[in-house]
Amino acid sequence: MLTLLGVAAVVVGFAVRLNPLLVVVIAAFVTGLAAGMTPVAVLEAFGKAFNESRLITVAYLVLPMVGVVERAGIQEQAKKLMLRLRGVSVGPLLIAYLLFRQGTSALGLTSIAGQTQSIRPIVAPMAEGAVESHGGTLDDAERQRVKAMAAATDNVGLFFGEDIFVAIGSILLMVGFLATAGITLDPIHLSLWAIPTAIVAFLLHAARLLLFDRARRRGAAA
Amino acid sequence: MIRIGAVYVLAGLVFAAFAVLSAVDRNNSKRFGNAVFWGLVATSFLAGDLLGDLGNGVLVxxxxxxxxxxxxxxxxxxxxxxxxxxxxAERFGGKLFVPALVLPVVVIFGVLVLKPIELAGAPLLDPKQATLISLALAAVVATATGLILLRQPLMSPLQEGRRLMDTVGWAALLPQMLAALGAVFALAGVGDLIGRLVTSHIPMDARLTAVAVYCLGMAGFxxxxxxxFAAFPVMTAGIGLPxxxxxxxxxxxxxxxIGMLSGxxxxxxxxxxxxxxxxxxALLELPDRYAVIKxxxxxxxPLLVANVVLMYVLAF
Incomplete structure (x- = not known):
């Protein structure tokens, strides 16, 4: 039972908003020590796993490109584009992005868009522009809500699209796990059964985006 | 064959540049903190395999x-x-989007065209990491495109990249740290323990209850x-399978x-x-750290509830 103290450390640490990097290290020590490991053994295990997970941090290699286009005014241009496309308000704009993200993820193309290379430089400014072109005013709280919704839309599209692609990690994990239990499955069946949830996810999030849009316009009218 | 190691070297050099540029940035009162932080990340990428487990632990x-x-x-x-x-923006107009479009195009080119190429019997790209290698290649090509097409200063990729990197700050390393924590949790058997707790305390005689416990358990875990991925083996061994x-x-x-999607x-x-x-x-500079979650x-x-219903209807 003591092993669960590490989980508790994570929950408490995040709740009181301690620096998360520190929380993670503390949780690792609490867990390891409770499981009877020595402090050095914990540090070694943690360091080894950190080194083996460097893949994750490689994604920031796209930042220099994003920085260059931002320096040359891409956010301003994205906003201006929406002022010109007066017919498109924030709801349909983000629904179109959701469809694009979910569709390309379902084809296995998860790396062609994302928070760093799409949402920050292009989609979030477009969403802001779309609200403004429909008479909405953006105070800080409102701007934050619009940006957060753009980021959320990317995640929903990615998560509930990628599992339709056969060769994605989660599908391979499921096939491998079930195989150890003596159940042989063709990965394609797992992909196909991801489609009903994908459709519901699209409909739910799209409906929310339309309501979000309407709320922005009601704010504009008031 | 191009392996992930080449990508690590590239990432290491970029982070090393961030560290050096941070150290000489007099406008940042904490410039040495930034320099050491990004310098440690650069060390991890350039020499992580030589540091040993304890060395990496100290670095973290x-x-x-x-x-x-x-x-x-x-x-x-x-x-x-x-x-x-x-x-x-007025001057460049639509041209501004070109580098951002070059990125996905090169990724797709890498996965569809470069990945199948074989040189002297060995694949050109390490097949296991082809997407990530393509992404790194695409980042270089797209940056070069931006520099030339938009006539930006030669140092701008590194300086602007550093500006964005500092915007993300420590949060940039959190995903990798959490992955490492997951490994420690696995060593200590945290997952199995929680799985046993869930399965031994909730009666699951009714099919709907069992479906709901599995789906909600996947999400909660x-x-x-x-x-x-950490929740799936535990919950499926505990409830899904038996x-x-x-x-x-x-x-x-x-x-x-549907269990995985509940997760x-x-x-x-x-x-x-x-x-x-x-x-x-962090990237969108939102003052509320939890704004995206909210x-x-x-x-x-509601999607979780829909998953319970879908599994109940479709699985039996």
């Missing part, structure tokens, strides 16, 4: 202490003003562990697939899935 400890004691600031590289950006598949005769493909609903709701939830908040919960919760 250093990162956590710099972040935890607030020694990281935000660099202020010289950049264009909002007015200049308006004028540049993912919230705690930050990763549906009760839903063997006990009630559920279709394993439906149970597993993804949990991913939308947890700060521990930092790369999806906290990094974007935007996702109203989609995640």
């Amino acid at each position: 400890l250093g990162l956590a202490l710099i972040a935890g004691f607030g020694l990281l600031g935000r660099g202020q590289p010289a950049t264009t003003s909002p007015e200049e950006r308006q004028a540049l 993912t919230v705690i562990m930050g990763n549906a 009760i839903l598949i063997r006990g009630f005769g559920g279709d394993p493909a439906v149970v597993a697939s 993804f609903c949990g991913t939308l709701m947890t700060p521990l899935a930092a790369n999806f939830n906290l990094v974007p908040a 935007a996702q919960i109203p989609t995640a919760l």
Whole structure:
């Protein structure tokens, strides 16, 4: 039972908003020590796993490109584009992005868009522009809500699209796990059964985006 | 064959440049904190395999202490003003989107064209890491495109990259740290323990109850562990396999697939899935660290309920 103290450390640490990097290290020590490991053994295990997970941090290699286009005014241009496309308000704009993200993820193309290379430089400014072109005013709280919704839309599209692609990690994990239990499955069946949830996810999030849009316009009218 | 090691060298050099540029940035009062922090990341990429497990552990400890004691600031590289950006946007127009489009095009080119190429019997790209290698290649090509097409200064990729990197700050390393924590959790058997707790305390004689416990358990466990991949083996070994598949005769493909997607609903709701939830908040400069999670919960919760219904209807 003591092993669960590490989980508790994570929950408490995040709740009181301690620096998360520190929380993670503390949780690792609490867990390891409770499981009877020595402090050095914990540090070694943690360091080894950190080194083996460097893949994750490689994604920031796209930042220099994003920085260059931002320096040359891409956010301003994205906003201006929406002022010109007066017919498109924030709801349909983000629904179109959701469809694009979910569709390309379902084809296995998860790396062609994302928070760093799409949402920050292009989609979030477009969403802001779309609200403004429909008479909405953006105070800080409102701007934050619009940006957060753009980021959320990317995640929903990615998560509930990628599992339709056969060769994605989660599908391979499921096939491998079930195989150890003596159940042989063709990965394609797992992909196909991801489609009903994908459709519901699209409909739910799209409906929310339309309501979000309407709320922005009601704010504009008031 | 191009392996992931080449990508690590590239990343190491970029982070090393961030470190050096941070050290000489007099506008940042915490410039040495930033220099050491990004310098440690660069060391990890360039020499991580030579440091040994303990060396890497000490490196991680250093990162956590710099972040935890607030020694990281935000660099202020010289950049264009909002007015200049308006004028540049006017001048370049649609051209501005070209580098951002080059990126996905090169990724697709890498995966579809370069990946199948073989040279002297060996594949050109390490097949296991082809997408990531393509992404690194695409980042270089897209940056070069931006530099030339938009006539930006030669140092701008590194300076602007550093500006964005400092915007993300310590949150940039959180996903990798959490992955390492997951490994420690696995060593200590945390997952199995939680799985046993769930399965031994909740009666699951009714099919609907069992489906609901499995789906909600996948989501809840993912919230705690930050990763549906960690939750899946535990919950499926505890409930999915013995009760839903063997006990009630559920279709394993439906149970597993919708179970995993229930876990993804949990991913939308947890700060521990930092790369999806906290990094974007930092990247978009949102004052509320949890703003993206708050935007996702109203989609995640009804979708979780929908998953319970879908599994109940489709699996049996």
